[in-house]
Amino acid sequence: MNNYSIGIDLGGTKILAGIIDTENGTVIETAKKRTKKLEADFIVQRIIETVEKAICKAQVPMSQISSIGIGAAGQVDRVNGILISAPNLNCFDVELKKILEEHFNIPTFVGNDVEVATLGEMKFGSGVGYNNFVCIFVGTGIGSGIICDGKHLKGATGTAGEIGHIIVDSGGRLCGCGGHGCLEAYASRSAIEKKILGSIKKGHKSIITETLKESGVIRSKDLADALDSGDEIVLNAITEASEYLSSGLASVINFYNPELIILGGGLMEAIDFFYDLTVKKTYAKALAVPALKTKIMKTQLKDFSGIVGAAMLHQG
Secondary structure, eight states: OOOEEEEEEEOSSEEEEEEEETTTTEEEEEEEEEOTTOOHHHHHHHHHHHHHHHHHHHTOOGGGEEEEEEEESSEEETTTTEEEEETTTTEEEEOHHHHHHHHHOSOEEEEEHHHHHHHHHHHHSTTTTOSSEEEEEESSSEEEEEEETTEEOOOTTSOTTOGGGSBSSTTOSBOTTSOBSBTHHHHSHHHHHHHHHHHHHTTOOOTHHHHHHHHSSOOHHHHHHHHHTTOHHHHHHHHHHHHHHHHHHHHHHHHHOOSEEEEESHHHHHOHHHHHHHHHHHHHHSOHHHHHHOEEEEOSSGGGHHHHHHHTGGGO
């Protein structure tokens, strides 16, 4: 029996591929490659290379792999398997389904990255036992998946859950979508990095300066270490992001009245201060009655939410 599927998480900075046992959600083996600053053609090639590496490591025969599922960071055409628009990846109108099916000769299904991560948490993670919840991931951008009466709510155009583009500051900062004042322009990992780099350019001292000299990138762990060392620049950036993010979460509670909000992404996993402060501020800002009934917790599957959910896309 073919119980294995390939799950792919195509994010703003990395591709993570895994071989998943779809009976129980077990991750058999994974492979990872970076995507940042690559052109679309190179990203597609990286996807293929990452999948091939995961298959090789898992030593699972191709005959036992029934499907490929990919969650992509952007707007997707689920029916035709096309990545319509992914500004953070600089990808537009990429025929992922066609490309992967031609290469691997395995049925391929495409969804939004947060949509599939939400599916993973619903099937095997923190969402088990809940029928109405919202799963929100804070990464390069901010996205969410909505579960209503046990089913994924896609909306009239299939784009429901774009919480990163709710307006928190009319006429404010420019967002990657082309709009101004979007939540992810203030509370995403990218926004935090921009805030820190802006302060450093103005002459303020930060431990992150040394991090950039050594590796050229700022990882979630680097931010956590800087906080532990009392870095005020990082503290201010994280605190500001938490202020805006908590406003967005409070709005979700007031508008949707979910049983549960699940928070995921590298920042939430690595920085307890960010998570704890955001939760505290969210409950303080939300209406009292719905807030009392809404639980907030972290993802259970953590970095594997996306690949586990993607591997389940073939189930519809």
